[in-house]
Structure formats: structure tokens, C-alpha cells
Amino acid sequence: MAPLTPQDEAKKAVGIAAVERYVRPGMLLGLGSGTTSHWFVRALADKVKDGLEVRGVPTSNATRDLALELGVPLVGFDEIDRLEIVVDGPDEVDHDGHMIKGGGACLLWERIVADAADRYIVVADSSKLKDRLGAFPLPIEVIQHGWESTTRSIGRLLQLHGYSAEVPLVRRATADGSPVITDSGNFIVDAHLESIDDPLVIDRELNWIPGVVENGLFTGLADEVIFSTPSGEISTMSCEHAPAGRPTTTPHGLRDRVG
Ligand code: 5RP
DSSP states (O other): OOOOHHHHHHHHHHHHHHHHHHHOOTTTEEEOSSHHHHHHHHHHHHHHHHTTTEEEEEESSSHHHHHHHHHHOOOOOOOOSSSSSSOOOSSOOOOOOOOOOOTTTOHHHHHHHHHHBSSEEEEEEEEEGGSOOSSSSSEEEETTTTTTHHHHHHHHHHTTTOOOOOOEEEBBBOOOSBBBBOOOEEEEEEESSOOOHHHHHHHHHHHHSTEEEESHHHHHHHHEEEEOOTTEEEEEOOOOOOOOOSOOOOOOHHHHTOO
């Protein structure tokens, strides 16, 4: 394996710390996607080798494959009802715990698993914390049929909220130029917004557009964020009372609903 960058060191440290802090014997866990979450899965696998009994629901085929390779037992929603926690990483997270996710194109499954979890733990290297979301392009998962029209609708909606007509809306492609296809067979359109003033509104309204399956603004889902610096300094941020852009039936969402 190539030497780890300082950011990778931080991702690894936070993955290990999250296992120590949040995982208990017998837990049903949502397993996030992306490099930070994969450090968590590796650290979890080490505990499983030592006899820890847990079962996980993966948020992508990549995470499923890693868990199977490392011997982390998996389970499906055909067998279980709810998860105690989900542990997943952001592309950006703000001080309320609102996130941009989907850099790995797994946002739809990530959000399905998040909705089934009683507690959402975000694992992040400290460079992911932002005062304002949006420098990272916002991933929007759209079905293939009519995607060009869906993308134009996204542009019109963004303009209604004051974003420029020039905001690039780019269908994500692989290095050879072919479109990225998600685990559910959809495309990803990345919206280069640069700065998002109103994440709750954009989270809510993007999903109104026919053809949009999910968007990468995860508002009011995270309960706690655990951060690490490259030198392994761990800190946490509670965000369990941050409002959500759209109704959820998670304990977090229901707490908001009853005030
Ligand atoms: C995948 C995701 C990832 O969790 C997000 O991109 C963070 O990735 P990484 O931990 O590699 O920085 O949302 O869809």
C-alpha cells in the first residue's frame, strides 16, 4: 500500500476511534461508503476477528465487497427492521451537521440506510468541516430516462432560488468519459454551486423534480460528528437538534417534529 497522506492518516484515525466510541456487542450497524467509512469497516473487522458479534447493512456494493472480504457479517432489510447506528463519511459537513454526500456516487443507498438508523454518526477528517457548504459540487442522482430534461429542471429550480443560470450541471463521468452509473443504475449530475446559503430548502425541493432520485444534501440527519486531525486528535460535535430540510421518521426527525 502507498504511504498514507496526512488526510488519509486522519481518516484512518477517525475510523478506528469511531469503532471504540460507538460500537457495542450485538449491534446492527449501517456501514458507510467512501475511504473514511472503509477505515471504520477495517477497524470493525479487526474487532470481529477478536470475537465481537455485530451485523452490518452496507451502503454500496463497494462497502459490501470490503465487508465480505474482511469477514464482517452482513444482513439485509429483509431480515431486520432497524439499525442502532449508521457510521458514514461526508464530503463536507457544516457546524450544524448538515452535509454534502455522494462523492462516491452512493448517496441513495446511504440515505436509505440513514433513514433506517436510530443514530447517525458522521466520521470525518477535520478538513471536511466547513463554515458553508457548496465548494464540493453537490451530487444529484437522476434516473437515466430523460436525464437531460431533468437536469434542465434542476437548473430552473436553482435559478428560482437565486443561483446563476451559469451554474455548471455536469453529468459525472469516469476517466474514459463514460457516464458514472450508480449501484441503482442511475446517473449523477454534479451541481457546482460554490456556496449554498439555504441547504434545507435545496435539500427539500430538489427531490420534488421528477427524475431526481436523491440529492447529496443530508440535512438534519446527523446526530454526532467525530473528527480527527492527521496527528490523531479526536473531537466530537453534537448536532442532534439541527433541523431537517424534509420530514424524516428517524428519532432525530421526530424529536424536531415534537419541538
Ligand atoms: C459516497 C460518500 C462518501 O461518504 C463521501 O464521498 C466521503 O468520502 P471519503 O471518506 O472517501 O472522503 O458520500 O457517496
